Amino acid sequence: MAENKDYEDEEMTVELELEDGTNVNCAVITILTVDKKDYIVLLPLDEKGENADGEVWFYSYSENPDDPNEEPELGFIEDDEEYEKVADAFDEYLDNCEFDELLDE
Numbered sequence: 024m025a026e027n028k029d030y031e032d033e034e035m036t037v038e039l040e041l042e043d044g045t046n047v048n049c050a051v052i053t054i055l056t057v058d059k060k061d062y063i064v065l066l067p068l069d070e071k072g073e074n075a076d077g078e079v080w081f082y083s084y085s086e087n088p089d090d091p092n093e094e095p096e097l098g099f100i101e102d103d104e105e106y107e108k109v110a111d112a113f114d115e116y117l118d119n120c121e122f123d124e125l126l127d128e
Contacts (some may be wrong), residue, residue: 034050049080052065052066061084063099064079064081064116081110081113083095089119
C-alpha cells in the first residue's frame with residue numbers, strides 16, 4: 024500500500040521548466056511511496072502563488088542517497104496503470120488528511 028513522507032510543517036516549492044521552456048512554480052503537496060517507488064505531488068501556482076483549479080501533477084521522484092544536497096530528479100509517469108496507482112494513493116492521502124482534520128476539531 025502507499026505510505027507518505029509528510030512535509031506539511033514547512034511549505035516547500037519547486038520550479039519546473041516545462042517542455043515549452045516556461046517555468047512554473049509549484050507547491051510540494053507530499054511525496055508518496057507506491058510499489059516501493061517514490062512519487063511527488065505538485066500543485067502548480069500562478070504568478071500570485073495561487074491555484075484556481077485544484078489540478079495537481081504527479082512525477083516520479085528520486086534523490087541521490089550519497090548526496091542529500093543534490094537536486095532530486097523528477098520524471099514523467101508514462102504508464103497509465105502506474106499513473107492510476109499514484110492517483111489512487113493520492114486520493115487515499117487526501118482522505119487521511121480530511122480524517123485528521125475531523126479529529127483535530
